[in-house]
Amino acid sequence: MKFNPRYFVYTILLFVTEVLIALFVHDQFIRPYIxxxxxxxxxxxxxxxxxxxPVVPTALGVLVFAYTVELLQYFRIVEVLGLQHSRAARIIIGSSFEWQDILAYTLGILMVILIEKRNTLFKKSRL
Structure with missing residues (x-):
């Protein structure tokens, strides 16, 4: 276990971006897919x-987690838990299964792997 400030800054920037999308973007593409x-x-x-x-096991673990959450949406976990009236639960967990979400998660993780591998190659070439 080791704190990495670079990834933490990325986390904060992405979190702020997600919050801004949730609050201010109400379209049919950016909010649901991006x-x-x-x-x-x-x-x-x-x-x-x-x-x-390592990059790949971590990325695949995140992908499995995302798939699991999406599968729980298919089984209406928010309703099963009695949280259907909780706006926070519906936003965080989600309330509807979409195959397009599976595709978006997969593409996001592929982007992570590509960027991480490119960065690794770039670091090696600078040595």
Whole structure:
């Protein structure tokens, strides 16, 4: 376990971006798809802020987590838990399953892996 300030700054910036999207963007593309694309990157950066773990296993763990949350939405977990009247629960957990969300999560994690691998290659080439 080692604190990484660079990933923590990314986490904060992504969190602020997500909040701004949630509060001010009410369209049919950015909020549902870009928000989901960014949320897995946000979670990845949060994990990497505190854990010095390999890129691919960490990214895949985040992806499995996102898929699990989406699957719980399919089974209407918010209603099962009796939280359907909680706006916070509906925002954080979500309330509807969408295949497009699975695609957005997958693309977000692929972006993470590509950027991380590019950065690794760039660092090696500078040596």
């Amino acid at each position: 928000g989901d694309f960014l949320v897995v990157i946000l979670i990845y950066c949060f994990v990497k802020s505190f854990l010095n773990t």
